Amino acid sequence: MADQRTxxxxxxxxxxxxxxMVVDSDARNLSCLSTLLDRFNxxxxxxxxxxxxxxxxxxxxxxxxxxxxxxxxMHGFELMRQLxxxxxxxxxxxIALNSHEDLDVKKRCLELGALGCLSRPxxxxxxxRTVQVAVEKNPRSCMRLRTxxxxxxxxxxxxxxYGAYTLDLSxxxxxxxxxxxxxxxxxxxxxxxxxxxxxxxxxxxxYGCQAGGGxxxxxxxxxxxxxxxxxxQQFIRQFIxxxxxxxxAPGNA
Amino acid sequence: xAKHRMPAASDRVDWxxxxxLVVDSDATNRYYLSMLLQRLNxxxxxxxxAQEAVEMASISVPSLIITALDLKDxxxxxxxxxxxxxxxxxxxxxxxxxxxxxxLAERRSLEQxxxxxxxxxPxxxxxxxRTVQQAVETTPRTCLxxxxxxxxxxxxxxxxxxxxxxxxxxxxSGMFLHTPNPAVVNTKLSLQFNLNQSxxxxxxxxxxxxxxxxGPKHEPGMGLEFVRIAPRDRELIREFIxxxxxxxxTPMNx
Numbered sequence: 001m002a003d004q005r006t007x008x009x010x011x012x013x014x015x016x017x018x019x020x021m022v023v024d025s026d027a028r029n030l031s032c033l034s035t036l037l038d039r040f041n042x043x044x045x046x047x048x049x050x051x052x053x054x055x056x057x058x059x060x061x062x063x064x065x066x067x068x069x070x071x072x073x074m075h076g077f078e079l080m081r082q083l084x085x086x087x088x089x090x091x092x093x094x095i096a097l098n099s100h101e102d103l104d105v106k107k108r109c110l111e112l113g114a115l116g117c118l119s120r121p122x123x124x125x126x127x128x129r130t131v132q133v134a135v136e137k138n139p140r141s142c143m144r145l146r147t148x149x150x151x152x153x154x155x156x157x158x159x160x161x162y163g164a165y166t167l168d169l170s171x172x173x174x175x176x177x178x179x180x181x182x183x184x185x186x187x188x189x190x191x192x193x194x195x196x197x198x199x200x201x202x203x204x205x206x207y208g209c210q211a212g213g214g215x216x217x218x219x220x221x222x223x224x225x226x227x228x229x230x231x232x233q234q235f236i237r238q239f240i241x242x243x244x245x246x247x248x249a250p251g252n253a
Numbered sequence: 254x255a256k257h258r259m260p261a262a263s264d265r266v267d268w269x270x271x272x273x274l275v276v277d278s279d280a281t282n283r284y285y286l287s288m289l290l291q292r293l294n295x296x297x298x299x300x301x302x303a304q305e306a307v308e309m310a311s312i313s314v315p316s317l318i319i320t321a322l323d324l325k326d327x328x329x330x331x332x333x334x335x336x337x338x339x340x341x342x343x344x345x346x347x348x349x350x351x352x353x354x355x356x357l358a359e360r361r362s363l364e365q366x367x368x369x370x371x372x373x374x375p376x377x378x379x380x381x382x383r384t385v386q387q388a389v390e391t392t393p394r395t396c397l398x399x400x401x402x403x404x405x406x407x408x409x410x411x412x413x414x415x416x417x418x419x420x421x422x423x424x425x426s427g428m429f430l431h432t433p434n435p436a437v438v439n440t441k442l443s444l445q446f447n448l449n450q451s452x453x454x455x456x457x458x459x460x461x462x463x464x465x466x467x468g469p470k471h472e473p474g475m476g477l478e479f480v481r482i483a484p485r486d487r488e489l490i491r492e493f494i495x496x497x498x499x500x501x502x503t504p505m506n507x
Binding site for chain 1: 280281283284287291300305309312313401419432433471472473493497502
């Protein structure tokens with residue numbers, strides 16, 4: 001059976017054609033939020049006021065608008081209302097950002113057509129998941145990091161996987177860069193080396209990509225981890241979290 | 254000198270550690286420059302007014318400021334002078350976007366600022382890239398370079414050497430070739446790859462090679478410089494890259 005899932009690299013040309021818009025009147029918040037989006041591999045444009053956001057949305061329609069509620073020229077509610085009313089932007093998903101948890105505010109955001117309302121301090125993983133749901137056909141639930149880590153395949157002939165390494169890694173799976181075509185559902189026994197820590201795990205092949213399938217098609221295998229020690233999974237999770245939030249003060253994002 | 258943070262040994266992921274600030278009161282220009290520079294692998298913040306730009310620059314010092322002169326709240330030149338006087342932003346280079354036939358006095362003031370270059374829109378991606386590279390990189394590139402994945406065959410090497418070799422970055426003057434078996438520096442390679450249904454054949458020389466060491470920029474492979482390429486092929490590569498970086502954002506349809 002053909003695998004339904006599309007590897008991110010296959011549509012990265014399309015992905016590059018879309019962008020998210022971030023609206024916040026606080027430059028520090030804006031900087032942290034857009035740095036996270038950049039690390040999640042999205043293109044974005046920023047606006048520091050509702051007026052600027054409305055003007056920019058007329059130049060090119062974003063795939064998602066993430067807006068703070070306390071903007072300097074207008075309340076975020078009003079910005080969302082205007083975006084929903086304009087036929088050009090009425091279909092654009094909206095995510096609101098509130099300075100604190102408030103159920104009434106959240107309710108009002110949903111009434112206005114927002115997908116959700118996140119509150120500060122913003123958790124990177126929650127942001128990732130919310131953005132994925134808003135813009136991806138197959139949204140991921142765990143943060144995925146582009147990182148090159150050497151990997152050994154224990155249960156396969158060595159020459160086939162010579163020089164294999166991860167390109168993307170999450171606590172649940174990875175994209176393995178290799179030219180060795182292995183059928184979908186093959187179970188691989190792997191040894192991963194992260195920061196000197198050796199992690200043994202088992203994974204099954206979800207999809208395979210051959211080089212030459214277009215200017216952005218990455219040859220390799222999409223793998224789902226099926227067996228891993230909980231402490232190793234926790235280690236990968238923490239590693240990804242640390243990398244994604246590096247240099248961003250906690251609670252600032 | 255602008256402060257460029259060198260990646261620490263513990264950095265396992267190469268996040269872009271500098272950003273460029275684009276200041277323009279025109280939303281279309283802002284969009285075009287911001288998207289184009291992001292595709293060229295820069296992190297970009299934009300500001301619509303001088304006030305926003307000054308605020309942004311005081312929170313996080315950009316590696317470069319690209320600014321229009323006619324900002325809606327103030328003159329771009331005045332803003333630059335203010336930032337030049339602040340110790341934290343005194344060394345930030347500027348690129349000014351000047352109107353066609355800009356006045357001589359304007360030019361002179363720009364020159365007096367030092368580390369300032371002026372460009373007249375519409376700015377081609379090539380000129381913009383070259384100017385930005387010169388302003389912020391220690392070894393500036395002259396040709397646009399994009400990330401892509403094209404399958405390459407190497408005709409003068411054994412098959413197991415070439416298996417799975419693909420381009421990961423491409424410019425009209427060279428490429429980074431992905432392979433677990435990078436060849437030694439100065440090796441000459443004969444390469445072929447397919448670009449929009451045309452076969453491109455080049456001869457290239459290995460100028461550096463790298464092995465896995467963690468981080469996305471450390472994929473194993475080798476940097477190549479083209480030593481023989483037909484003018485037509487060079488033109489095809491240039492065209493391909495220009496189309497990729499400006500797709501859907503060209504100022505005309507933006």
